[in-house]
Amino acid sequence: MTTQKPKLAMYWAASCGGCEVSLANIHEAILEVDAHFDFMFCPCLLDTKKKDIEALPDGDIFLTLFNGALRTEENLEMATLLRRKSRLFVAFGSCAATGGIPALANHHGIADVLETAFCSVPSIDNPERLIPGTTCQVPDGELELPAFLTRVLALHEAVPVDYTMPGCPPESEQIIAVVRHVASGAPLPPSGAQIGCTDRAVCDECPREKRTTLASRLIRPFEALPEPGWCLVEQGFLCVGSSTRGGCVALCPTANMPCTGCYGSLDQSADPGATALATLVAAVDPGSAVGVDETALLAGLKDALSGVADPLGTFYRYSLSETVVADRAKEVE
Amino acid sequence: MSCQTLPTEQTAETSSANVTPGPLRIVAFLCNWCSYAGADKAGSNQLPVPSELSVIRVMCSGRIEPPLILEAFQKGADGVMVLACHPGDCHYKEGNIRAFCRAELLQNLVPQLGIDPKRFRFDYVSAAEAEKFSRITNEFVDKMRSIRL
Numbered sequence: 423m424t425t426q427k428p429k430l431a432m433y434w435a436a437s438c439g440g441c442e443v444s445l446a447n448i449h450e451a452i453l454e455v456d457a458h459f460d461f462m463f464c465p466c467l468l469d470t471k472k473k474d475i476e477a478l479p480d481g482d483i484f485l486t487l488f489n490g491a492l493r494t495e496e497n498l499e500m501a502t503l504l505r506r507k508s509r510l511f512v513a514f515g516s517c518a519a520t521g522g523i524p525a526l527a528n529h530h531g532i533a534d535v536l537e538t539a540f541c542s543v544p545s546i547d548n549p550e551r552l553i554p555g556t557t558c559q560v561p562d563g564e565l566e567l568p569a570f571l572t573r574v575l576a577l578h579e580a581v582p583v584d585y586t587m588p589g590c591p592p593e594s595e596q597i598i599a600v601v602r603h604v605a606s607g608a609p610l611p612p613s614g615a616q617i618g619c620t621d622r623a624v625c626d627e628c629p630r631e632k633r634t635t636l637a638s639r640l641i642r643p644f645e646a647l648p649e650p651g652w653c654l655v656e657q658g659f660l661c662v663g664s665s666t667r668g669g670c671v672a673l674c675p676t677a678n679m680p681c682t683g684c685y686g687s688l689d690q691s692a693d694p695g696a697t698a699l700a701t702l703v704a705a706v707d708p709g710s711a712v713g714v715d716e717t718a719l720l721a722g723l724k725d726a727l728s729g730v731a732d733p734l735g736t737f738y739r740y741s742l743s744e745t746v747v748a749d750r751a752k753e754v755e
Numbered sequence: 756m757s758c759q760t761l762p763t764e765q766t767a768e769t770s771s772a773n774v775t776p777g778p779l780r781i782v783a784f785l786c787n788w789c790s791y792a793g794a795d796k797a798g799s800n801q802l803p804v805p806s807e808l809s810v811i812r813v814m815c816s817g818r819i820e821p822p823l824i825l826e827a828f829q830k831g832a833d834g835v836m837v838l839a840c841h842p843g844d845c846h847y848k849e850g851n852i853r854a855f856c857r858a859e860l861l862q863n864l865v866p867q868l869g870i871d872p873k874r875f876r877f878d879y880v881s882a883a884e885a886e887k888f889s890r891i892t893n894e895f896v897d898k899m900r901s902i903r904l
């Protein structure tokens with residue numbers, strides 16, 4: 423089918439499908455998308471093939487929303503292809519933006535990941551310990567699978583990205599706002615911008631009241647019921663809303679859950695996890711050190727911080743591929 | 756020095772910095788009021804201080820934001836020390852307590868990021884503790900030398 427409408431594509435690499443669900447959640451506004459764009463490629467929803475994309479002239483797709491991180495050679499190949507074919511290439515969702523949940527696998531080596539996924543998880547029965555390789559002999563010949571990359575990459579680490587639209591997944595209201603903006607022909611933000619979000623913290627949109635108190639200790643969600651209407655972090659819950667970019671209208675704290683940081687770090691210039699760590703620690707009451715026994719004081723503080731059982735999972739939940747030490751050779755597992 | 760200067764994608768340099776064997780590089784953040792004075796005293800008392808130490812003098816250990824510590828590792832530091840005033844002695848009351856809290860979480864985070872936790876050390880050195888400064892810096896450098904080999 424030929425059309426004069428600008429082409430729109432959406433692709434999933436190492437992703438969960440939630441980003442597509444979020445697009446589907448725009449409901450009847452999908453008709454607006456169709457009115458303005460030729461939505462021509464989306465393996466989750468449409469039957470267009472890779473060869474159809476290869477056949478397009480470079481830059482022919484006006485807007486590509488690329489979700490998912492880069493885990494395999496295939497992800498990398500599709501990212502390269504779609505980048506070349508697209509005018510505007512958007513890292514869509516936390517996985518594409520900062521590695522997201524798939525990048526947590528970078529905490530372990532590939533051997534460990536394969537062992538867990540194919541041999542040791544309780545839901546697997548694999549006595550022969552069969553693990554997918556890049557080639558496999560079957561009666562009909564040899565089959566090939568794309569290889570794993572040595573670590574999970576965010577999209578921008580492999581190809582140039584025009585915009586980043588954060589969120590796990592990006593909120594449907596933000597998607598429709600972005601689509602409307604692009605369709606209206608209004609000037610686009612400068613290249614490299616974060617779109618579909620704000621440049622203020624989640625706290626700015628959060629209805630919970632800050633009473634400017636400090637938490638006596640940090641606690642995990644199962645340890646207490648949050649008092650309604652009061653800032654979660656002041657109650658000790660591990661809410662990273664104050665170091666996280668807004669745009670979700672504080673979805674999680676509104677529903678009594680601490681923000682886990684899916685809209686990404688507010689401060690793009692520093693290590694995302696270390697920044698979140700510093701911000702969270704600032705919410706803890708340091709107490710008074712004057713006239714107190716040093717050992718007792720430090721032991722009390724250690725206990726107050728013990729609610730952070732998993733610093734990596736708390737502070738890099740969606741951003742492990744972005745840590746500044748990502749490429750430092752691992753000495754300990 | 757600022758934590759604003761480094762784009763997150765700067766990683767290539769790190770890996771090459773890591774494989775090049777050279778002299779040990781130890782970054783020591785010293786609080787101006789206590790540990791730096793302690794280091795100074797160690798110098799004037801002619802106590803041994805390792806030459807591998809790159810000292811960064813800061814106004815308070817509370818100034819050392821966690822990103823700075825990871826950036827030191829990124830740029831190839833073999834080890835990072837943060838030396839503070841003893842609890843109760845911080846010029847800004849609680850800077851060192853905040854630094855302790857960050858260090859406590861960093862100590863658990865650093866190995867999760869694949870870095871040997873021995874490479875990060877937070878400790879207290881007062882202006883009078885020249886001997887302690889000399890001892891712990893030498894210990895730390897020796898340890899870094901032994902885990903590198």
Ligand code: SF4
Pocket residue numbers: 436437438439440441489490514515516517518522523589590591592
């Ligand atoms: S950003 Fe979230 S919703 Fe989107 S693919 Fe990744 S995990 Fe799924």
Ligand code: SF4
Pocket residue numbers: 624625626628629630632652653654655656661662663664672675680681
């Ligand atoms: S820290 Fe969390 S609960 Fe508190 S205001 Fe910010 S987002 Fe809301």
Ligand code: SF4
Pocket residue numbers: 589590624663666667670671672673674675680681682683684685686
């Ligand atoms: S509150 Fe935090 S984790 Fe929840 S949607 Fe918003 S940014 Fe994401």
Ligand code: FES
Pocket residue numbers: 786787788789814815816817839840844845846847848850851
């Ligand atoms: S002034 Fe020395 S640690 Fe704060």
